[in-house]
Amino acid sequence: MRVHMGSDHAGYELKNHLASVLRADGHDVVDHGPRVFDPDDDYPVFCIPAALGVVADQGSLGVVIGGSGNGEQIAANKVIGVRAALAYDVETAQLARQHNDANVIAIGARMHDQDGATELVRTFLATPFSAQERHARRIQQISAYEERRGEEE
Numbered sequence: 001m002r003v004h005m006g007s008d009h010a011g012y013e014l015k016n017h018l019a020s021v022l023r024a025d026g027h028d029v030v031d032h033g034p035r036v037f038d039p040d041d042d043y044p045v046f047c048i049p050a051a052l053g054v055v056a057d058q059g060s061l062g063v064v065i066g067g068s069g070n071g072e073q074i075a076a077n078k079v080i081g082v083r084a085a086l087a088y089d090v091e092t093a094q095l096a097r098q099h100n101d102a103n104v105i106a107i108g109a110r111m112h113d114q115d116g117a118t119e120l121v122r123t124f125l126a127t128p129f130s131a132q133e134r135h136a137r138r139i140q141q142i143s144a145y146e147e148r149r150g151e152e153e
């Protein structure tokens, strides 16, 4: 599977670690940066391109990483077609796929050790959407809102 990744300085080390783990697992990783560690860099610069990469690349998934994962999730969710979920344990990583058909996972590098974060990402990538009618219906309601965004409610 192709995996689009982006982070900021706080997620830089974990992003690089995950990129090599996922490549070893057989995934095709596209690294949207940062390419070098800069303690003053900003997550939207890298996480929005990663999210755009997911939307432009059908069947791919995304991983965005920062200190908490919050801003990275917010930035990714501004891209139309992205459903980014902040996963903080294995169950939220699973549910993000099963119930929400999330196409981007956000991870807080300051909240987990490398092995813990790796488990969350592997779980996310390996879990399919349940396709249950009630979940598909709710996702469709979000997509419909996205399409009419800016129009009067």
Ligand SMILES: O=C(CO)[C@H](O)[C@H](O)COP(=O)(O)O
Pocket: 008, 010, 011, 043, 065, 066, 067, 068, 069, 070, 071, 072
């Ligand atoms: O998690 C994040 C956004 O939600 C950022 O990684 C975090 O805010 C960066 O903090 P600092 O610039 O103090 O290292």
